[in-house]
Amino acid sequence: MSHPVAPATGDGRIRTPLPFPTAARAAVADPQLRANLHRATRTIRAKRARVVDEVPDWEALRDAGSAIKADVQRRLPELLEQFEASATAAGATVHWARDAAEACQIVVALTRAAGADEVVKVKSMATQEIELNEALEAAGIAAYETDLAELIVQFGEDTPSHILVPAIHYNRAQIREIFQRRMSDAPADLTDEPAALAEAARAHLRRRFLSARVAVSGANFAVADTGTLVVVESEGNGRMCLTLPETLISVVGVEKLLPTFTDLEVFLQLLPRSSTGERMNPYTSMWTGVTPGDGPQTVHIVLVDNGRSAVLADPVGRPALSCIRCSACLNACPVYERAGGHAYGSVYPGPIGAILSPQLTGVADNASLPYASTLCGACYDVCPVKINIPEILVHLRQQAPHPPAERATMRLLSWVMRNPRRWAAALRLGRVGAGPLGAYRERRTGARTLRRLPWPASAWTRSRDLPLPAPQTFREWWGKQ
Amino acid sequence: MSARDEILARLRTALADGPPPVQVPRRYRRVDDRADLVDTLIDRLEDYRAVVHRGLDALPRLLSGVDRLAVPTDVPADWLAGYGGQLHRDAPPLSPAALDGMDAVLTGCAVAVADTGTIILDAGPSQGRRALTLVPDRHICVVRTEQVVGLLPEALTRLDPRAPLTWISGPSATSDIELNRVEGVHGPRRLEVVLISSGA
Ligand code: SF4
Numbered sequence: 001m002s003h004p005v006a007p008a009t010g011d012g013r014i015r016t017p018l019p020f021p022t023a024a025r026a027a028v029a030d031p032q033l034r035a036n037l038h039r040a041t042r043t044i045r046a047k048r049a050r051v052v053d054e055v056p057d058w059e060a061l062r063d064a065g066s067a068i069k070a071d072v073q074r075r076l077p078e079l080l081e082q083f084e085a086s087a088t089a090a091g092a093t094v095h096w097a098r099d100a101a102e103a104c105q106i107v108v109a110l111t112r113a114a115g116a117d118e119v120v121k122v123k124s125m126a127t128q129e130i131e132l133n134e135a136l137e138a139a140g141i142a143a144y145e146t147d148l149a150e151l152i153v154q155f156g157e158d159t160p161s162h163i164l165v166p167a168i169h170y171n172r173a174q175i176r177e178i179f180q181r182r183m184s185d186a187p188a189d190l191t192d193e194p195a196a197l198a199e200a201a202r203a204h205l206r207r208r209f210l211s212a213r214v215a216v217s218g219a220n221f222a223v224a225d226t227g228t229l230v231v232v233e234s235e236g237n238g239r240m241c242l243t244l245p246e247t248l249i250s251v252v253g254v255e256k257l258l259p260t261f262t263d264l265e266v267f268l269q270l271l272p273r274s275s276t277g278e279r280m281n282p283y284t285s286m287w288t289g290v291t292p293g294d295g296p297q298t299v300h301i302v303l304v305d306n307g308r309s310a311v312l313a314d315p316v317g318r319p320a321l322s323c324i325r326c327s328a329c330l331n332a333c334p335v336y337e338r339a340g341g342h343a344y345g346s347v348y349p350g351p352i353g354a355i356l357s358p359q360l361t362g363v364a365d366n367a368s369l370p371y372a373s374t375l376c377g378a379c380y381d382v383c384p385v386k387i388n389i390p391e392i393l394v395h396l397r398q399q400a401p402h403p404p405a406e407r408a409t410m411r412l413l414s415w416v417m418r419n420p421r422r423w424a425a426a427l428r429l430g431r432v433g434a435g436p437l438g439a440y441r442e443r444r445t446g447a448r449t450l451r452r453l454p455w456p457a458s459a460w461t462r463s464r465d466l467p468l469p470a471p472q473t474f475r476e477w478w479g480k481q
Numbered sequence: 482m483s484a485r486d487e488i489l490a491r492l493r494t495a496l497a498d499g500p501p502p503v504q505v506p507r508r509y510r511r512v513d514d515r516a517d518l519v520d521t522l523i524d525r526l527e528d529y530r531a532v533v534h535r536g537l538d539a540l541p542r543l544l545s546g547v548d549r550l551a552v553p554t555d556v557p558a559d560w561l562a563g564y565g566g567q568l569h570r571d572a573p574p575l576s577p578a579a580l581d582g583m584d585a586v587l588t589g590c591a592v593a594v595a596d597t598g599t600i601i602l603d604a605g606p607s608q609g610r611r612a613l614t615l616v617p618d619r620h621i622c623v624v625r626t627e628q629v630v631g632l633l634p635e636a637l638t639r640l641d642p643r644a645p646l647t648w649i650s651g652p653s654a655t656s657d658i659e660l661n662r663v664e665g666v667h668g669p670r671r672l673e674v675v676l677i678s679s680g681a
Contacts, residue, residue, distance in 0.1 A: 004484070004497075005490035036659075043660050060508040071503040077492045085486075090643060096485040148666055149657040165657055172658050194658040198666050205667065210577040210616075226642040236615065236653040236668020243611045244577055254488065261642040265634040266509065272597075275655070279525060280597035283668060284648035291645045293574070294610035305488045313495035 007443050009362040010307025012100035012130045013159075016345030016357070019368040024343035033169050040168045041331040048328060048382070055273065058066025064266045066386040069322035072257050073312060079224040079257045080303065086227030092299040098131075103304045104135035107216060107249055110300050111141050114247045116214040120205075122231060122238045123147035124218025124252045125163065125325055126304060128347040132216065143216070144208055146237035148201050155182040161341035162349065163327040164275055169340065172197065205237065215241035215296070218326065219252045221267060222301075223259045228288040229301065232271060232281050242285050248296035254308050255321040267324060270384035275325035307360030316395045320356045322385040329379035329389060335372055342368065351379035354394040363399040364396025370396035513580065513631020518579060518595040519676065522629055525564035525598025529651020530664055533674040539675050544587070550615055551575060551586040553609030558625060560587060560607075571609050588614055588623045592636045597653065601623060601636060601642040611645055612613075620669040622649075628679045650672045 016023065027033055052058055072079060084094045095110075099105035111119055119136065120142055122125065123384065133143040133154075149167040153160050155178045160166030167175070172340045176192040183204050191201055217238070221230040229250055242248060272281045290299050311321050330336045330350030333376045341349035346357040346366070354373055358366035370393045373379075381387040482490070484615045515521060534543065541563045544550065550564065554572045561568065569575060569583065573665050580586075589607035590600045600622055602608045607623075630636050640646060653668030664670055 004494045007491045007495040018544070042659060058511040060506070060510075063506050064509055067503050070500075071505060074496065074500040074503060077489045080489065080492075096483070096488050098484050098487060102484060141561045146667070147657075148655050152657070165660070169659060175658060194661040194663045196660055198655055198663040202666055206581070209667065210581060223642070228642050234653070235666035237666065239611070239615050239647065240667050243615055254492070262634075262637060265511075266639050269509075269597075269633055278650070279528075280599045280648070280650035282529070282650050282652065282654050284646075286642070286646040286648075288643045288645075291604070294604055294645055295612075303488070305491065309488065309491035309495050312492060313497075315498050315500070318500075361641040404512075427548055 004205040007309035007313040008098070008305070008307070009310045009365075010099055010129075010305070010360045014129055014307070014346045014348065014357045014360045014366075016369060017078055018345060020339075020343055020345075020372045023345055023370065024339040024372075027340040027343050028338055032171070033340055034338060036168055036171070037337055040162070040165060041333075041337045044164070044277055044327075044331045048274060048331070049277075051273045051277055055269070057122065061266055061269055062384055062386050065270050065324075066319075066322065068263050068266060069269055069385050070256065070319070072255070072259060072320055073321055075259070076254065076257070076312065079259060080254060082224040083222055083227060083257055084303075086223075086225060087229075087289055087301055088227070089248040090227045092227065092289040092301050093390060095300060095302045097304045097306070098301055099306050100130035100304075101135075103130045103251060103306065105300055106134055106302050107132060107251065108135060108139045108141065110247070110249050111136070111214050112139075114214050114298070116141070116247070118144065118212070119216050119249075120144050120146050120208060120212040120241050120245065121150075122215070122217040122233070122241045123150045123166075124216070124251060126218045126253050127216060128160070130304065130306060132251065135197065144205075146205055146209070146241060147233075148198065148235060148237075151205070151277065152178060152199055153278055155179070159342065160347070161329060163325055163341075169342075193371055205240075205369045209237075209240040209244055212241070212245045214247045215245040216251065217241055217248065217250045219250050219256055220271065221258050222252050222256045223258050223261050223264065226288055228261060228286050230264065230268075231285045231287075232283075234276070234282045236283055239285055242287065243295050245296055247298040247300070249300045249302065251302045251304060253304050253306075255311075271324055271326055274324075274328040274382070274384040296403055304331075310362065311359040313354070314359065315396075317355065317359045317392050319385075319387045320352070320359055320392060322387055323352050323356065324385060325352075326384055328384065332378040332382045334374060334378070339372070344372065351389045351393075352387070355387075355389055355396060358396050358400075363396055364401065367400040369476075370394075370400060495605075509634075510632055511580055511634045513596060513635065513637050515595070518629050518631055521595040521628055521631075522593055522598060522602065522624075522666075523676070525595065526651065526672075529598055529654075529672075531598075531651050531674055532665055534673065534675045535677075537675070537677050539588075540621075540623075543673060543675070544585075547585045549584045551580060551583040551613060553607055553613060556587060556589075556607050571613055574610070575613070576610065577616060580612060582616040585619040585621055586614055586617040587623070589623045589625075590628060592639050593624045594631070594633055594636045595629055599633075599636070600649045601640065602647045602649070603640055607643065611647055611658075613669060614647065614649075618665075618669055619671040619673070621673045621675065623675045623677060624671055626676060 591603040
């Protein structure tokens with residue numbers, strides 16, 4: 001290549017329409033939302049802790065997962081070429097999309113070429129990111145979400161508020177009401193029993209599954225040496241979409257690669273336990289190109305950049321591309337627990353969203369997100385691939401536009417946090433109010449809270465204090481919560 | 482410049498800092514030395530609310546309530562001994578609508594993982610194509626004890642990556658309504674496992 005091509009930022013639903021503190025204000029004032037979030041994050045956290053504790057080699061799995069992903073990032077161009085060659089040899093057609101608009105155009109064109117005016121969809125963050133449903137609709141193609149929670153959100157003309165349980169902001173009575181209003185074939189006597197609601201969704205979608213000609217999915221993993229795609233799910237709607245239609249189109253971020261099929265032995269242990277707190281999710285599907293006589297006979301894969309090259313270009317922020325979207329960091333985060341997913345304004349909420357979204361768009365376009373954190377470190381502790389989210393948050397704060405004195409503080413913080421010994425020492429200093437973390441303040445109650453965040457998150461701390469680690473390690477603090 | 486070439490060029494530029502090679506530490510367990518693998522598998526399956534039966538003798542009883550049974554074309558004859566209902570072999574392939582009218586499907590599997598309670602189908606012998614075990618509401622799956630391994634890494638070495646793979650850990654389930662677990666949304670709502678020992 002004679003002229004180097006610069007990495008490029010992305011667009012789509014990864015931009016905060018409002019600064020985080022403004023968006024969070026509504027959530028913080030909504031008692032039902034806060035109660036739902038509180039219950040959900042605590043329940044999932046407890047389940048996760050239980051099944052992680054029974055794995056004696058959990059830390060070894062995390063180390064392997066983290067290293068495999070670092071290796072993927074280092075070798076991304078060659079692994080993508082290898083994946084393309086393997087998938088193509090197995091009968092798939094591989095497409096490349098520079099940004100959200102190009103990815104949408106490709107999917108629209110493929111759907112039209114298949115002669116379809118509707119598609120069934122498996123829950124996929126990549127297709128939410130590129131706003132595919134909107135693009136399909138604009139092209140006269142109906143897109144049907146088939147994941148129960150996504151169906152609720154779609155019927156409610158809403159956006160997901162959590163990666164794992166996207167409709168967590170609704171109660172069963174509200175779900176019943178949404179079904180009765182929007183589901184043409186909902187039973188007249190539908191109750192708000194979870195089993196009855198699930199049954200209504202099953203009946204509603206079954207005909208659609210049995211007659212669908214085109215399905216759109218994402219993928220949890222894409223395996224370079226074999227060309228295999230992997231989808232992890234619970235309800236079976238994934239299997240329906242991946243198995244019954246004639247044409248399958250999978251939209252995959254370039255960072256989803258794994259070098260070898262064997263590497264799945266690490267990630268299929270890390271993901272379910274971190275995500276739903278189960279030993280294994282009910283269904284995992286893997287397919288490699290086309291299998292004659294079994295499943296879709298036309299298989300397309302759209303590899304999407306949309307800002308990932310810009311993330312890769314930052315050596316400090318790069319590990320954000322390791323994320324396997326388990327949502328453990330959301331459930332661990334005290335800010336997310338109060339603010340909910342909508343406040344982040346992006347498909348990627350919580351701690352991972354606070355580092356990934358600003359990197360995908362460029363920090364200037366998402367400047368408030370790196371402040372949506374107390375830097376307590378809970379996200380780093382639970383992350384199955386050991387992404388040092390606090391370090392990246394501080395690194396990004398340095399790039400956000402703010403006064404020089406603050407930038408200097410952030411540079412110092414970043415330097416401190418990059419080294420565990422310096423960080424521990426700073427925390428000790430912070431506790432006596434003399435260190436760079438002098439914002440810590442012992443309230444009369446004895447609880448540690450952060451009273452003032454730097455702008456723009458200062459609007460957030462004006463309305464409430466944020467809890468901070470007690471004067472022990474984070475784990476001790478967490479045990480007490 | 483094509484999108485492909487442009488993206489690959491962007492990524493190469495992004496790596497201009499030359500990140501050092503990575504050694505992947507594989508200190509995790511690759512083999513399970515537990516003696517009671519089958520008991521562990523049963524425990525995990527029941528934890529997911531699958532129903533477990535032991536011995537081929539359990540099959541006639543299980544099948545006696547099934548009017549319309551779908552099977553792959555190569556299902557072993559002894560699994561069907563004494564079955565008196567309507568038998569639908571998947572040749573020519575049953576349509577999705579026909580599968581939707583079945584009361585149950587009976588298949589074997591490729592591997593079962595004790596540690597996670599996972600049954601893996603790879604479209605190999607006595608398993609058929611993927612739609613077969615997906616559309617009927619009840620899946621009866623025969624697992625031979627020699628197909629049981631301890632850990633996921635052991636299972637992966639037994640699989641052909643190019644085969645379509647379906648990993649099943651209990652029946653279809655959702656927790657999306659106020660975190661209540663509800664069995665059976667779109668996949669089979671009942672999973673029944675019949676464990677038979679080698680040579681049985
Ligand atoms: S950053 Fe880590 S904990 Fe958070 S969703 Fe991604 S993989 Fe999970």
